[in-house]
Amino acid sequence: MSDAAQPTAAEVRAAAEAVKTALDRHLAAVERRSGEDDPAVYEAFNNLAAAAEVYDELLYDRYDEVTPFEIPGGDDSLPPYAGPEEPHAISVLIRRDYAVSEPQRLLAQAERVEAAEYESAGLDDEAAATVPGALTILFGEFEPDEIATRHKEFGLTEGDSTLWVTAAEEAAEPGEWLEAPFEQLDPQHVVCRFDVSAVFDQDEDAESDDELDDDIVELDGDDDLEPLDADR
Known part of the structure; x- marks a missing residue:
């Protein structure tokens, strides 16, 4: 990157302050969490991720330095919300997958x-x-x-599911999008998104297995274990 295109030190400092502000707001949203899928926490997380990404880029461009931050799922995450501040209409997009198991x-x-x-x-x-x-x-x-x-009653097994809420300035005209209901999605208008997948449980199980393996290694490596005293 040429010197002319490099950000100024003031811009890097401003980006750092934005990260601090976003971090405070994320913590406040977590402290006020109303449930497991609180949209305020989700929005604060996205804002923090966006602020951290901007700071990371400016820091690298100016000083050739990086941060230790890594936002989970950053490659697949939604961009920062850029829809109307006071939407007058929303669309709810839902996908649920099932296997016909019976x-x-x-x-x-x-x-x-x-x-x-x-x-x-x-x-x-x-x-x-x-x-x-x-x-x-x-x-x-x-x-x-x-x-x-009641999916089990119908011989179905649940797969992944996702729910997206998008905002709009005004409601669509009747019949306007029925022929292609999912083609006009603007990722920047997504207010919140909630995903359910067995892969999340698998990740948690893998972490638990790793912790258990660490405990086993520590026990196996102790050659000074004494036999239990039967009187204790």
């Missing part, structure tokens, strides 16, 4: 619904004979949240 259970449940609700309407009584037909019946009969709660 097809026969799925088919049986669809047959029950079909027998109770669909035959009187004169619909195809063979719709529940295939997995796609059974899925159409069940998702047409039950709300997605109810299926998420």
